Amino acid sequence: MPERVARRTWPVHAVLVVGALVMVAPLVWEFLTSVKSFGESVRVPPTILPGTWDWSNYTKVFHSIPFGEQLLNTVLMTAGRTAGQLLLCSMAAYAFARLAFPGRDVIFMLFLSVLMVPSQLFLIPQYQIMQELGWLNSLQALIVPGVFSAFGTFLLRQFFLSLPKDLEEAAGLDGANPLRIYWHIMLPLARPGLVALGILTVLWSWNDLMWPLVVNNDPEQMTLSAGLATLKGEHFTDYPVLMAGSLLATLPVIVVFIVMQRRVLEGIAFTGSKG
Amino acid sequence: MTTLEEVPVAAPQRAVAGRPARKRLRRREWLWGFAFIAPNGLGLLAFYIWPVFQTLYYSFTEWGAFGGHTWIGAENYVKLVSDPEVSGALKNTLLYAALVLLGVPISLVLAALINTPGLRGAAVYRVLYFLPVVTMPAAVGMVWRWLYNGDIGLINHVLSLVGIEGHHWVADPRFALYATAVVGIWMTVGYNMVIFAAGLKGIPKDLYEAAELDGAGPVRQFFSITLPMLSPTAFFVTVLTSIGALQVFDVIYLMLGSNSAALRNPAIDENQTIVFLFFERAFVDNDKGYAAAIAFVLLLVILLLTIVQFRAQKRWVHYA
Numbered sequence: 208m209p210e211r212v213a214r215r216t217w218p219v220h221a222v223l224v225v226g227a228l229v230m231v232a233p234l235v236w237e238f239l240t241s242v243k244s245f246g247e248s249v250r251v252p253p254t255i256l257p258g259t260w261d262w263s264n265y266t267k268v269f270h271s272i273p274f275g276e277q278l279l280n281t282v283l284m285t286a287g288r289t290a291g292q293l294l295l296c297s298m299a300a301y302a303f304a305r306l307a308f309p310g311r312d313v314i315f316m317l318f319l320s321v322l323m324v325p326s327q328l329f330l331i332p333q334y335q336i337m338q339e340l341g342w343l344n345s346l347q348a349l350i351v352p353g354v355f356s357a358f359g360t361f362l363l364r365q366f367f368l369s370l371p372k373d374l375e376e377a378a379g380l381d382g383a384n385p386l387r388i389y390w391h392i393m394l395p396l397a398r399p400g401l402v403a404l405g406i407l408t409v410l411w412s413w414n415d416l417m418w419p420l421v422v423n424n425d426p427e428q429m430t431l432s433a434g435l436a437t438l439k440g441e442h443f444t445d446y447p448v449l450m451a452g453s454l455l456a457t458l459p460v461i462v463v464f465i466v467m468q469r470r471v472l473e474g475i476a477f478t479g480s481k482g
Numbered sequence: 483m484t485t486l487e488e489v490p491v492a493a494p495q496r497a498v499a500g501r502p503a504r505k506r507l508r509r510r511e512w513l514w515g516f517a518f519i520a521p522n523g524l525g526l527l528a529f530y531i532w533p534v535f536q537t538l539y540y541s542f543t544e545w546g547a548f549g550g551h552t553w554i555g556a557e558n559y560v561k562l563v564s565d566p567e568v569s570g571a572l573k574n575t576l577l578y579a580a581l582v583l584l585g586v587p588i589s590l591v592l593a594a595l596i597n598t599p600g601l602r603g604a605a606v607y608r609v610l611y612f613l614p615v616v617t618m619p620a621a622v623g624m625v626w627r628w629l630y631n632g633d634i635g636l637i638n639h640v641l642s643l644v645g646i647e648g649h650h651w652v653a654d655p656r657f658a659l660y661a662t663a664v665v666g667i668w669m670t671v672g673y674n675m676v677i678f679a680a681g682l683k684g685i686p687k688d689l690y691e692a693a694e695l696d697g698a699g700p701v702r703q704f705f706s707i708t709l710p711m712l713s714p715t716a717f718f719v720t721v722l723t724s725i726g727a728l729q730v731f732d733v734i735y736l737m738l739g740s741n742s743a744a745l746r747n748p749a750i751d752e753n754q755t756i757v758f759l760f761f762e763r764a765f766v767d768n769d770k771g772y773a774a775a776i777a778f779v780l781l782l783v784i785l786l787l788t789i790v791q792f793r794a795q796k797r798w799v800h801y802a
């Protein structure tokens with residue numbers, strides 16, 4: 208039986224391996240370039256494996272751009288947005304899923320309508336708010352608009368709706384107010400949903416490009432995404448160093464993804480099934 | 483968890499609670515409800531809902547060099563209709579979206595293949611195909627520009643090995659958008675594959691067993707069972723991919739953009755998309771009024787195409 212399965216699945220493997228090579232090859236090439244000397248990286252024809260493994264590009268990154276500051280900005284932005292969204296979205300989602308109050312459905316539709324609008328329609332006024340608050344080139348500018356989320360509210364509301372009601376009803380009869388029910392009962396039960404939203408927010412925040420690009424143009428206040436994008440090899444054409452920087456910048460999310468792959472993929476699939 | 487035991491005691495109390503008490507309870511629940519949605523709700527109002535109206539107002543204004551703006555009526559929209567830059571960007575955007583949609587059938591087939599019963603290493607494939615989704619776009623743009631480089635890029639080198647002469651893929655207006663769309667597909671295939679895979683799990687196994695008994699092979703099963711049963715997922719993926727592709731910015735900016743006029747990519751003017759144009763007008767030229775009007779054109783295009791897709795779904799989507 209296993210032999211029959213193996214014989215039947217080898218064409219499938221053949222296709223999937225070719226596809227996987229296409230998916231991974233650019234990233235492997237990025238790595239190989241990052242450990243070549245500049246001279247070798249521009250050689251024609253290109254060498255596949257580096258003649259000498261030049262790891263110094265990884266230290267050069269820190270001298271070429273304020274990599275350390277940008278890494279810190281990226282970490283703080285990602286952490287701030289994720290923590291904010293988890294708290295604010297779960298609160299709103301709990302109210303939409305479980306509490307009765309006038310206008311609830313209308314307000315929920317209003318939340319949903321935000322999801323339908325392309326983000327370019329928010330961008331100019333958001334930028335102006337930052338400008339008027341004097342927040343351009345600041346950490347707040349990177350974080351604050353990103354802690355509010357219609358998507359997160361929608362996702363968690365769907366999750367809360369799928370939870371059984373008995374525990375909170377029992378607690379309610381016991382005199383617990385909604386705040387305690389939310390904090391002590393709903394949040395622990397909603398952990399898988401919170402983890403899914405948290406991971407998605409981390410991935411999206413870390414890689415976010417347009418907003419950081421717009422609000423923070425001082426290199427010390429940039430995120431890695433914007434910092435690398437503005438380098439893009441113009442006055443700075445040392446590609447091996449750029450590749451090293453890119454890989455370092457993207458490594459944390461790749462590690463998070465590989466460690467939590469099941470959660471990530473479940474989260475994506477969950478958002479898909481709720482559309 | 484101790485509360486569980488007290489349920490039977492507490493339950494009758496509620497039954498005897500009088501009307502005024504219940505009303506008060508309901509009022510209190512209202513207040514709690516508003517309190518819970520207020521932080522997120524007010525934030526969305528300030529940063530997302532109100533800005534849409536603000537942007538609408540700006541689309542009827544002209545911006546001066548020093549930040550002030552004056553009402554000019556529908557002038558931006560009039561100008562926009564006959565602006566070759568806008569119509570060019572619109573055409574590029576639609577072409578880009580159409581090209582990226584070619585990735586949807588690819589993701590479906592990949593999902594079906596990975597879902598093959600008894601396939602070993604499915605989890606590894608899933609991770610590998612998903613890697614481009616989590617990779618930072620700035621890093622993606624960097625390496626693909628390098629791969630596409632006309633003189634020293636790996637792609638042209640490989641092509642030369644098989645006797646094909648390469649081009650300056652991202653600097654040549656004839657190819658730049660196609661080259662970018664390839665990256666767009668590369669970045670989204672894994673994401674859509676995961677959504678399709680979840681859809682596949684929802685197809686009852688006995689359908690396949692019955693088909694097997696009837697002597698249907700895997701290809702036949704794919705077309706007669708998988709495809710129709712998956713059509714709602716395919717519809718969802720198509721709509722979402724189109725909406726995302728119509729708003730493409732990252733890969734265009736990263737692969738075709740440049741930060742100084744002196745090094746401007748010769749391909750960008752003929753290959754820019756609508757959001758790239760919006761970005762340049764709003765934040766490079768500070769022509770925010772015109773940019774706002776462009777943003778509303780994008781909204782209109784997205785709405786129209788989504789409506790068309792919803793209309794067309796009756797022809798090909800089968801809801802069980």
